[in-house]
Amino acid sequence: MIGAPIRTQGPAGNAGTIMDRSIPGRRASGFAPLDVPEVAVPELYARRTPPRLPEVAEIDLVRHYTGLSQRNYGLDTGFYPLGSCTMKYNPKVAEEVAALPGFRRIHPLQPDATVQGTLEVLWRLEEALCALTGMARATLQPPAGACGEMTGLLMMRAYHDDHGGRRTKVLIPDSAHGTNPASVRLAGFEVVGVPSDTRGLVDVAALAGLVDDQVVGLMLTNPNTLGLFEEEIERITELVHGVGGLVYYDGANLNAIMGHCRPGDMGFDIVHINTHKTFATPHGGGGPGAGPVGVVERLVPYLPSPVVTRTDSGFAWDHERPLSIGRLHGYNGNVGVLIRAYAYVFAHGADGLKSVSELASLNANYLASLVQEDFPLAYPGRPMHEFVATAKPLKDATQIRAMDIAKRIIDLGYHPSTVYFPLVVDEAMMVEPTETETKATLEGYAAALRQAAAEARTDPDLLRAAPLTTPVRRLDEARAARHLKLRW
């Protein structure tokens, strides 16, 4: 079964900006009458010309932004198998609880005694995250995974400063996400790449040659970016620990292993969790997320400040942490996202989370098996929650590229997978179906991929012209960068 075409309920072509609907003198906003004396800011500081914001009525706003939403594809619209992004169904109950006034209408700087409910939720979530990852304590402050990486690296820095002095090098596999090397540089360290072997795993012999007393640590996902479990993980963490380094677990792929194994038991010292991936908080077109970071006992003193603590009189923020790396966010992190994560974690429970990882892996393996003839796996071995296939054989035969396949998939009714990542695979197609998709959906997507591969041989121009059913067709990205138009 092929999915329905992408709907284009909004007007085709360009919708115009909200500014195009502006009519001088029209207005949506209103306030209660001013019941105190009018006092303006002194003339010296005053603005002379108002900003050019749209002058529109409420109905204009509703029609305009409803129309724009219809030019968007969300997870509720359909299948969204972006590899490494874990686009699973977002439970509606999590939205309802996070919107309760007791959670949503509290100020970040209220006295602790007035926010005991939220502090206890954060405390229990921290405990659950530590249980899930095998860590001793965690900070919930980082607002996203990349900030979690920065948090981990700054803790490594502080740890080494207290234990033998400054080191310089952070080891990162060549298949890592771009945030890893970017974070390393911002933390003031140098990136050293670790090659993959022919199985797509860390080349342990090469790693052994790279470790020395200048190694701050290693950053790794497991399963790795190819969806493969690093079977020699114990040897890998031993090698790094052997030279006094620390090992960082990038939680991008935590959805694969919940209830089956824990980073702490593999030898990792620091773990970040992308709650917006693993615990299904909606991605909002690019964020918000949350990137809690757990650590083993010896790194607890370095956690960002403050942390939630339990006292005789209830829960409180503990600011008295002399070795802490400090504050990573202006307030308490993305608390609203963390409440959704709490709902997900405790509603699923230990049994449910274990099942999530099993069915995520089942779905990925099943989908891989359905498309392997046209799109073989880039590396042998059984993938876990996601797989990386390659369109290289098809490209060699037809000149049709992974991007053309992706664009044709759009016309066939689906959001395509990630393409051209990881960088170590030619014509990569990285597919993560997640556990919340039905067998029929996977079969529909596989049929679409197979149809696109067949068309590459019979009607390649159809793929090069795709997509045809969307509000706009392929966009000129080079022109966008050359003739910058970034505002009205």
Place this chain on the structure above:
Amino acid sequence: MNFAPHTDDEIAQMLSAIGAASLDELFDQIPQDVRLQGPLGIPNGISEMEIMADLRGYSLKNRDLDQLVCFAGGGAYDHYIPSLVWALAGRSEFYTSYTPYQPELSQGTLQVLFEFQSMICELTGLEVSNASLYDGATALVEAVHMAVGAGRTRVLVSAGVDPRMIETLRTYGRGGGFQPEVYAGSHPDVTPDVACVIVAHPNVYGALEPVREHFGAAHDGGARAIQIFDPMSLGVLAPPGELGADIAVAEGQPLGNFLNYGGPYLGLIAARMDDVRRMPGRIVGETVDIDGTPGYVLTLQAREQHIRRDKANSNICTNQTLMAIAATIYLGWLGPDGLCELGLQCSSRAAYTADQLTAIPGVSLATPDAPFFKEFALRLPRPTSEVLDALVDRGFLAGVPLSTPEGDVLLVAVTERRTREEIDRFAQAMRAVLVNP
């Protein structure tokens, strides 16, 4: 609770198709030594109605702003959020989408972000903005990263900048090779190794700063001028671009976003076009498709971490797009006249509140000579924490306590939501707490 849709029959069929005997076999590649042996240490799952009851119970243990009349600010404010903001931002096509990597499927998100960038440029009087950062404090960190380099590593911070922001700068600065240096007054000593001068206007005490003096010194010394602003003030206060700011950053929460106990919020940033390639995060640009139809894409991606990796000037990936969508709709609701009226409402209600409170014996403004916008700092005749607690008992969130070199002060913020009746009751309660404790 479990949202996986599989039936037992389907699981059996799928296992058979991939040649596995059981679900457990899918984990065979994990070495036995690291397999989880015991239970996970989390209770087993519960139903939707149970998790709802559990979290509702916790929410009722908080005293929210329907129970406490809010005079707290410090960067996060109790402004009114019109119903349409989240009715629209909450549409699932926005809400459940990923980062717009496939532009043909993401014209909605991309266009809203283009409108957002446009509105932030209009507010600030600057030329380029982006698709949002995490919050105000991390936006300031990103602005400093833009400024530091080419032999300029010193970061001068006005004493009027929020200590939470300075603390955040200090944390990231340990990696970035800079440390904030706080200066008093409005004439920083800008030597050739100074990268930037940072001024908050209004400042942490709510006071209006002589911004042009600070920034004149910055520019004379060849450093970048960075202003921290309050977006709600920019209908009535001159925009950062006009005051000489090269980069302007803000906490964007007041723009249609709930207080949420500190997040999710959004960081705002705007700069001059010369600095566009130093800007962090995602930027949306307008272009055309192969038929010539206008459309939007993520542009200048060569700056970003997924392309430049360790050469990128920022590591940000996930940002706060949904909050930016809400901010865009909110600013559309306000319009230019609404933004100006909002500013006048805030300044008038704040002035009235300050008059009522400083009429109480022993209460005075901490910076009596400086004009303010919607927030002001009070010196109290009793310890601020005691006063705060006593006022919570009377139904008021009286403000945010702040330690200063001259002693503790209470920051009191007044938005357009605070009625004269609430302000009068607040002043009476404060008087009762201070005069007849």
